[in-house]
Amino acid sequence: MAFVALVALAAFTSSWTGIALGPLKVSDAFAVLALLLGVLGPFRRELNVRPWMFVPIAGAAAVLVVHIIFGSAPAEVGVIDLGRTFLGLTVVALLSLSLHYAEAVLTLKFWVLGAAANALAIPLTSAGFLPASGLASDIDISQRAVGLAFHPNSLAFSTVVAIPFACMLLFRHSRGSERLVWTAVLALYVNGLIAADSRAGLGIGLTVLFISLVIAMAATRWAALVVPIGILSLVGVIAWLLPYLQSTTRLGGQLGLLSDAGRDAYNAEGMHRFAQNVWFGAGFDEAIGTSMYVHLLSKFGLVGALSYFLFIGAVVVLMISCARGVDRALGLLGVVAALAFGVLQPGATERATYWGAMLVIAAWHSRRDTSSPLARLRSVRPDSRQLMRRGFAGGV
Template structure:
């Protein structure tokens, strides 16, 4: 049975260990010289700092274009991982990570040498393959491990992390609005695709579109859920308006195809679940009228209406898809190497890089999350499922396997509730 006492108490216990305990030896005698008060303060500061770094990682997960020497998200995630290593070396926690959390990363790292060894410049090719694998690690394993450990220390603080994720996406959409009306110039601050399409703090409009598409179900839930404070509803409504604007100013075809349906379905499902009766029944015809009136405008004023035979983007995507299929056909099981990845969708890219093995390992992660939906509270289930489906569908239309923003909020929901997360947290046992 997992010890659920708080982190501070755990460190204080270690600080008060008897110096005569024959099993602990000199290590416990050293810890015995530390006062309970100082040990408790140390653990409190450390655990809060750990939460702060995780929250900053969640906040900046959609800011792929914002960087100093290193991308902000990766820098904060590495800081949190460094603290986790310290906890482990100090024997404050023992990490036994669930298999589904590390499977995509393990397979990607194992496949990295394939193709690189036989390349003309093996060192460069291996470095590129490791870079490919590291992006999978930082997208799946890193946020999962950090959140599961945080849940062991304090489930209550998971709200801070989830809130930071929503705030980061909303701020990204706000910056996109400011840049689209030329009130702010982010050149030199953000490294991203320039042009008429807005991208906010992201490196590409597709990243901005994915992040706001994922945020829409969350913002709708916060806006419609019963018992929410008026301020929460107003902030959620403002976030929704910014998200919808970002979908159009980013002008990502995948973002529009995924984001707008996610928004509409969220309103319908959550309204019926939270407001059974006249309001929910009134919402259906209103949404139907809005869709009928706005659908032609959305189609003809976006890149969805571009002639497929003339648009260079479509032509290039078709060429990459063909190259990806040819590459995968050379080695269907293990792929031809991570350096030879090609394609415009996540499945095709993974197949060409690591074959069926890498594809199956990667999709184990979101499917494992989906399998835990029954433990998520009813009020959040619709948002939970819609977010994961949005990631999967967006991946069919774009190469977004390395988008750091993808799984933060679903992971927080999974870890926040004992009914769904105990089978994972039971494998993270603290030394007592």
């Protein structure tokens, strides 16, 4: 139970990028403790280790070694980046896929609620219940909110990637009280996106919310009736909301144009640095670019960037092969949302990025894996096959 509790806390706090415990983000501290407990604790967990989990860290390490040999990057900067890659990708995959069904669903709920807590911090800070100083000292939060993140764009990113999974939980539970919770979570997400005033967050987030709701509604019993009414209602809400967003956020006005000019210059410089060393990039301390893809190429070159996308490819393949129905569709949408956001923002190793997808894979994989003790226990139930078909509908 201690292992699961630490993993759940790591997921819950993964979007709180503005909160640190010494040199580690708070989520990193919980993740490291969970990993140590799983390996060294008195109740050691059989960790689900797979080679693809270590491909990004291997690629980044290879790039670092090359730059150290040729003296083009200080070792300490590279080690910090290796740590981010390890904690944001490898550790998240390792911990998530070591969970059984009920543990994975519980942790998924914690992760979704953690992103909601990030957004909830916005009104609490405005009301004076939470201190504004120290969360993001270089951001004027009177103009853009940060929640518990270090930057408004980080708040927006963690919100966007959580939206499909909040919709998954909303439509996969029949109890009214639970549906009220996930509905409130989605409302907090929308408010968080507006308050963060990230154009990528608003544009991609509202699009992802629309698609997620349509996918989830299409899987309901009354889909033929619910989907047309739902689509018309969503279109009406967007049509009502869009003028407000254009007049009150950075989607309209000159600030967005100025931001675009700066982004174009940064990305052009990033591609120039990538062109100077196509295979291994410009070095860990020379990376530049506001796009995740440009940033990866300028920092790691093709070697590091390909290792990152091999990891993403493994996640997609596992989602397709393990999950079914609406869970698979929304899980894939969560990955696509992260990649789409990456076109406009860097954040390849944000801690919150792949928790949702990994936990859905873990839940479905443990349902199908009859070698685990929990799966063998479930197999004696008369309705175990029906529960497997229903996926998350059985709850926890």
